[in-house]
Amino acid sequence: xxxxxxxxxxxxxxxxxxxxxxxxxxxxxxxxxxxxxxxxxxxxxxxxxxxxxxxxxxxxxxxxxxxxxxxxxxxxxxxxxxxxxxxxxxxxxxxxxxxxxxxxxxxxxxxxxxx
Amino acid sequence: xxxxxxxxxxxxxxxxxxxxxxxxxxxxxxxxxxxxxxxxxxxxxxxxxxxxxxxxxxxxxxxxxxxxxxxxxxxxxxxxxxxxxxxxxxxxxxxxxxxxxxxxxxxxxxxxxxxxxxxxxxxxxxxxxxxxxxxxxxxxxxxxxxxxxxxxxxxxxxxxxxxxxxxxxxxxxxxxxxxxxxxxxxxxxx
Numbered sequence: 001x002x003x004x005x006x007x008x009x010x011x012x013x014x015x016x017x018x019x020x021x022x023x024x025x026x027x028x029x030x031x032x033x034x035x036x037x038x039x040x041x042x043x044x045x046x047x048x049x050x051x052x053x054x055x056x057x058x059x060x061x062x063x064x065x066x067x068x069x070x071x072x073x074x075x076x077x078x079x080x081x082x083x084x085x086x087x088x089x090x091x092x093x094x095x096x097x098x099x100x101x102x103x104x105x106x107x108x109x110x111x112x113x114x115x
Numbered sequence: 116x117x118x119x120x121x122x123x124x125x126x127x128x129x130x131x132x133x134x135x136x137x138x139x140x141x142x143x144x145x146x147x148x149x150x151x152x153x154x155x156x157x158x159x160x161x162x163x164x165x166x167x168x169x170x171x172x173x174x175x176x177x178x179x180x181x182x183x184x185x186x187x188x189x190x191x192x193x194x195x196x197x198x199x200x201x202x203x204x205x206x207x208x209x210x211x212x213x214x215x216x217x218x219x220x221x222x223x224x225x226x227x228x229x230x231x232x233x234x235x236x237x238x239x240x241x242x243x244x245x246x247x248x249x250x251x252x253x254x255x256x257x258x259x260x261x262x263x264x265x266x267x268x269x270x271x272x273x274x275x276x277x278x279x280x281x282x283x284x285x286x287x288x289x290x291x292x293x294x295x296x297x298x299x300x301x302x303x304x305x
Contacts, residue, residue, distance in 0.1 A: 013256040020246045020260040027242040027267055031235050038231045056191030064186065064234055071238060089259035096263065100235070100270050107231040109224050 018082030021092045026078055028096030030071025031103035037063045038107060039115050116302055120294030124188050125286060132181035133279050136236065139174045140272040143240075146170065147247070147268060151254040151261045164251050171244035178237035178271070185233065185282075192291050193226070208289035218288050225281035233278035239271035 041048045041059040051062025105111050118126070146167055150159050194209045204211040212222040243264045247254065254261045 014253045015250055017257050017260055019249055020257065020263075023242045023246050024260070024263045024267065027238055030238050034231060034234055034238075054187065056195075057186055058194065060186055060190065060230055063231070064182075067234070068238075089257075089263070093259055093263045093266075097266060100239075100267070103235060104232065104270075104273070107228055109227045112227075 016084055016086050017089055018085040018087050019079055021087035021089055022075060022078035022082045024096045025092045026071055026075035028099035028103075029074050030067055032099040032106075033070045034063060034067035035103040035106035035112075037067055039112050042112065043115060116300040117296050117298045119292055119296055121189075121192050121291045123297060124184065125291045128181060128184040128189055129279070129282050129286065132177050132184065133275065133282065136174060136177040136181055137272070137275050137279055139170070139177065140268065140275065143171060143174060143243075144265065144268055144272070147243070147261075147265060150252075151264075159252060168244075168248055168251075171240065171247055175237060175241045175244045178240050178275070181275075181278075182233050182237055185278075186230070189291055190230065192293065193285075206293050208285070208291055211289040212285070221281070221285050221288055225285055229278045229281040229285075232274050235274035236271040236278070239267040239274070243268050243271070 037051070041051045041063055048059045051059040051066065053065055054061040150163065150167055192208075195207055197204065197207045197210050201207070204214055209222055209226070212218045212226075246260065246264050250257065250260065254264070
């Protein structure tokens, strides 16, 4: 009985799921951007020196700062566009989780070194 | 009993922010699940919702404090360049690890992974906190949203766990040392 109650919401949602979908998808994009930038900085000396925002921390400062900025900008844009909409969450969740899994894998040095 | 300034910062970063975050993760997962899937017959109270909001915000603050102190306070000491002619590498943890084939992996795999993967924790928990603040109890009516939030909190737990494990091991083999010595307590004479 309890399981049934959990499966079927007793009330219709008060808020559209768009804001949540924007936050979830942008988190996946932000993580993946960080992983992709880390690989790019490792492979190209030009990108590496361009990403040294704070010398004592090296390219990590640029990789993380840029990834966070991209994450926040993407989040703001998606939230602005989706906040009043109902989004197909199956698709956005799947994309966000795939991006998050790829981020873990791409930051793992033995895999990152393949590129 | 004394400690160097760099060791103190490392302790604040790892045991203060990092370990506290890891401890909070399991609580957040359980509480988020319980809060957003409880039966309508026993709805959570406004006070419980407020508590969970504050809890998640505190977790986000801890996670950001951990990565920022790690990257901008401790990492520069860890990767400091060795002046020519230096024989004693104890003040240069990265070089110390890389100088020995039995410890080089702690840098080439451990630190290389940790320095990036750790950032997934604040990113994920900030997202989870913001979604909970926006939706609150209404999350129980958005099953897929709830699943995604729980998934990302679990991912942040994993990221923080990887970073914490390698941080502890790296500090075991090549501790960050130096700076002013702070006397914590006067010991008894042996």
